[in-house]
Amino acid sequence: MQQGAALSLSLSPLHRAEWCCLYSNRSCIVQSLVFGKDRKRSFPITIIARKKFRWCTLSDGEQRKCSHLARTLQSVLPSNDPFSKVSCVRAHNTQDCMSKIRGNKADAVSLDAGDVYTAVRLYNLAVVAKEHHAEGSCVFAVAVARRGTLNINNLKGTRSCHNGARWTSGWNIPLGFLLSKNLLNWDEEQPLSKVVSGFFNESCIPGIGISSPNLCELCQGTRSYVREKNHFCESSSNEPFSDSNGAFRCLKSGAGDVAFLDHLAIMGATDSELQQFELLCRDGSTASLQSYRTCNLGQGPSKGVVTRWHMRRITKKFLTLITNLFGRSGRQKSRLALFTSELYGGKNLLFHDYTQRLQILADDMELTGILGLDYVALLKGLGHEGISLDHSVIRWCCISSAEMRKCEDWALSVRSDPLVCVQATSLTGCIEMIKSNEADAVSLDATHAYIAGKCGLQPAVVEYWVSFIDLPYLGFPSLYALAIAKKSMKAVSLIDLSGRRSCHGSLYSPAGWLLLSKYTVRAPVNETWACDINSAYKNYFWKGCMPGADDGLCKVCVGWEEGGRVNGKCAANHDERYYGNMGALRCLVGDPSGRSFGDVAFLEHHSLLNNIANLESSGWAYGFTASDFELLCPNGERVPLTEWKTCNLGLIPPSVVMTRPVITARIQDFLMKSQEFLRTDEDSTFHLFKNVKPNGEGDLLFKDATSCLLPVGHLTLEDILGEHFMQLSDSVFDCTNAGTQSNSSSDTLGLIC
Incomplete structure (x- = not known):
């Protein structure tokens, strides 16, 4: 096809136009496109002369390697191949590369994941590939x-x-860690760089800019008033202390006391370096450089290749071609080693030298799928898109309209602190919203806190109550999981509840799901356990109400009725009237008409006597007192409710407020100020831990029995939940024999996280 020839194509409406194509081994561009919104249209496409594919380089060494790549491609490919002519575009730094690609002066470059985020969010570029090395597509951030x-x-x-600056291992993860541990304080009214400037004495943070001069004080690049000749504190390998190898070089030269870099820079450490240097671990200990898998500040995504949206297909073809030719198993690797840089006077040129292969990404992958939800939430928390109103308020996650009402009263009561109430449909939904930076905090029972921890969230405060003196959990009072039956139901025994109607607070609740499993579906005498706890419960009980579950475990649930219609049936929130500890008790006695009841209820012992009294005061059921119920003991006995210390299903750790690591200190500060303000405000009618119960709702936002909230300090989630509870949770959630059933417990963490 000759230059200027026209070709008519029928194109479907697209989210983004593909302005370039490869046709008959020649490049072409669309001269004029106006996409129809609701119908296919034909457009003239004019073929023009072939254009070189342009790789953006960040140093003289990269320019030499890229030029060698271009010459080698020209020698091994046919002259009419679209990639037989490649050009190398020299950029000043990574931001300059992004600008050149956006401005159609270059086509692609491989960037640190922090810069990948910037390229997508601020430069509207697309990610087409990720580098893979021995650890997969993740790097360990080490100090x-x-x-x-x-x-x-x-x-x-x-x-x-x-x-x-803003790189994964040298900025994002380390600062996120320091903020999460309250070792670094940031009120977000000033740039984070200024806070870092006040924390460290002197630094070299390539790419940070000139707003805080001491953050560049240690850098060694050439200084010049001419931008193209200035390499001082720039994110280019012409700055000797840039990238992870440069940060290690900065430490080894004696310029710095600590270096923040990725583990790839220390994988080839010499015997002398192994003797001289060590890793700083999260718990305050140290370890050898070889222990980066267990002693690190966190994991993040590795480098990615970015390009313009309409160049995605061409860039993928180019990357596939050069990998097949010059990669680890390339057909022409004797001519050029794509992942080796020694011949060009540097390290990690174009790609990282430890790269094993390039993973080509699908066009429809979201940025959160490429970089990970945790990492994207971290970058938002660090202000990578600028400080906005979202960074000045606390967004509390609620799971029902009743919680929203209480949260809104809370927001009006703490006038000095901005609080916004957002709603999910369940506690697992809150975990997802916090993880994706759509909410900031929520108080979770122990099992949900365990799930949140596996999803990358971190404890901020613990609910504390002081009704009893036994403190098995590091000074935190214990809750007890109970099984309760009506005194009149003499045949009900904990030894064999199979075929009974059951009432559970919710799916994943500690008392009604996790601890209960030891005495029912996971008991040694029970053969229904097949490493799938949810299916096992369905087979074990005849029917019941376990809000958030499905099938038979929803049949006893009642939801709520309005206008003759039932809504919210079996929802894992207060819209299901049998939800929670109060709901399980209601389920045991039946709905106001006396129907839809269970034979046994599983709940926590706190507030139990108040909840029984509330049955009558709320108009739910009349005539019930504590003497109408009995506890079911593991040995088969039945005893009065007052014997819960000796007749229970086990101890439950306290509830925990969970949040993203980077804002842990902010959540702690807000909650401490909030409860102190409410405690001293004599005019306030709002109570954080007590609920007005016009319809009998209980445990809204926090447990009613809570006395105060305590900051966790340096305690980990494992410290709070305790070894026994963690082991029990691990044994359920780590189970591997549940097959591919989407509702199996072993799939739960993957579905939520």
Whole structure:
């Protein structure tokens, strides 16, 4: 086809136009496109002369390697191949590369994941591939120091070396960790760089800019008033202390006291380096450089290749071609080693030297799927898209209209602190919203806190109550899981509840789901356990109400009725009247008409006597007192409700407020100020831990029995939940024999996280 020839194509409406194509081994561009919104249309496409594919380079070494790649492609490909002519476009730094690609002056570049996020969000570029190495497509962010000099808790006032500003291992993960542990304080009214400037004495953070001069003080690049000749503190390998190898070089030279970099830079450490340096671990200990898998500040995504949206297909073809030719198993790797840089006077040129292969990504992959929800939420928390109103308010997650009403009263009562109430449909929904930065915090029972921890969330405060003196959980009072039956139902025994009608607070509740399993579906005498706890419960009980479950475990549920219609049946929130501890008790006695009841209820012992009294005061059921119920004991006995200390299903750790790591300190500060303000405000009619129960709702936002909230300090979630509870949770959620059933417990974490 000759230049200027026209070709008519029928194109469907697209989310983004494909402005370029490959046709008969020649490049072409669409001269004029106006996409129809609701119908297919034909457009003239004019073929023009072939254009070179342009790779953006960030240093003289990259330029040399790219030029060698271009010459080698020209020698091994036919002259009419669209990639037989490749050009190398020299850029000043990573931001300059992004600008050149957006402005159609270059086509592609491989960037740190932090810059990938910037390229997508601020430059409207697309990610087409990720680098894979021995650890997959993730890197460990590590802190390195000379042996015996530092630990992670005493970095204030030290000299720091970072691989790059807003880069995964040198900025995002380390600062996220320091903020989460309250080692670094940021009120978000000032740039984070200014806070970092006050934390470290001197630094080299390539790419940080000139707003905080001491953050560039240690850098060694050439200084010049001419931009193209200035390499000082730039994110280019012409800055000797740039990237992870440069940050390690900064530490080794004696310029810095601590270096923040990825594990790839220390994988090839010499014997001398192994003796001189060590890793700083999250718990304050140190470890050898070889222990990066267990001693690190967190994991993040590896580098990715970005391009313009309409160049996605061409860039993928180019990457596939050069990998097949010059990759680890390439047909022409003797001519050029794509993932080796020594011949060009540098390291990690074009791609990282430890790269094993390039993973080509699907066009429809969301950024959260490419970089991970945790990482994207971290970047938003660090203000990568600028500080906005979202960073000045606390967004509390509620699961029902009743909780929303209480939350809104809370927001009006704490006038000095901005609180916004957002709603999910369940506690697992709140975990998802917090993880994706659509909410900030929620109080979770122990099982949901375990799930949240596996999803990357972190504890901020613990619900505390002081009714009893036994404190098995590091000073936190215990809750007890109980099985209760009506005194008149003499045949009901905990030893064999199979075929009974059951009442559970909710799916995943500690008392009605996790601890209960030891005495029912996972009991040694029970053969229904097939490593799928939810299916096992369905087979074990005749029917019941376990809000959030399905099938037979929803048949006893009642939802709520309005206008002759039943709504919210079996919902894992207060819209289901049998939800929670109060709901399980209601389920046991039946609805106001006396129907839809269970034979046994599983709930927590706190507030139990108040809830029984509430049955009558709320108009739900009349005539019931504590003497009408009995506890079911593991040995088969039945005893009065007052014997819960000796007749129970086990201890339940306290509820925990969970949030994203980077804003843990902010959530702690808000809650401490909030409860102190409400405690001293004599005019306030709002009570954080008590609920006005016109319809009998209980445990809204926090448990009614809570006395106060305590900051977790340096305690981990494992410390709070306790070894026994963690082991029990692991044994259920780590089970591997549940097959592919979407509702199996082993799939739960994957579905939520």
